[in-house]
Amino acid sequence: RMNLSPNFTLEELTASEVAQRKGLDNTPNATETANLVRTAELLEQVRSLLNKPILVNSAFRSKPVNDSVGSKDTSQHRIGCAADIRVPGLTPKQVVQACIDGGIPFDQIIEEFGSWTHISVPNTKEQQPRRQALIIDKNGTRPYN
Helix, strand or coil: CCCCCCCCEEEHHHHHHHHHCCCCCCCCCHHHHHHHHHHHHHHHHHHHHHHCCEEEECCCHHHEEEHHCCCCCCCCCCCCCCEEEEEECCCCHHHHHHHHHHHCCEEHHHEECEEEEEEECCCCCCCCCCCEEEEEEEEEEEECC
């Protein structure tokens, strides 16, 4: 097991049911792995803020995996900069609000379909986090408020 941070492993951030089921490679390259380290460090900040474990649904997605789940090539998951998470005992809305209020330096945070929280770091370590908060649901995408 390769730890990317104290509580998150490479295996955890590259795990994919789709890749397993369809026999797709979901191995990140060196740049994507470096991005996953930054993503893991952001998740550590969220974990500390909430003082709860974080369950990662999906983080890195290779092009074949990303294509098979119907996501765009521009998705931050493609380059290892995003994770979809669930936090036991908290709703996605509570997670988003806590991260905003707690000053977590996210690039984007999205309450998705009331089921999970998408959180990302900027695409390069030189970029400043945009701290963009959104909601995505059956009614589309809109600013979080």
